[in-house]
Amino acid sequence: MFYDQEASEREEVQTLLASLNAQLKELETKANSLPNTADNQKIQESVKVATAATVDLQRKNQDILDRSKSVTDTLERIRAKTSFTRP
Secondary structure, three states: OHHHHHHHHHHHHHHHHHHHHHHHHHHHHHHHOOOOOHHHHHHHHHHHHHHHHHHHHHHHHHHHHHHHHHHHHHHHHHHHHHOOOOO
């Protein structure tokens, strides 16, 4: 079924995004320990923006996964109600 393949791909994306987010959190911790210079502040801000973007992508991806599952479930119920068995 199409949903299963899409769900699997989206779950894989969620895993990759979670891994990226963890790496960005580590980088953010290291960036925050840098001396307080203008260049370092730019680095810190860039890491924060990247972390926020990753979290946003995770949410959007999960929303799509949830909606896809809901639509697929609804279609399966409709098919079950409208299917006819031939003698």
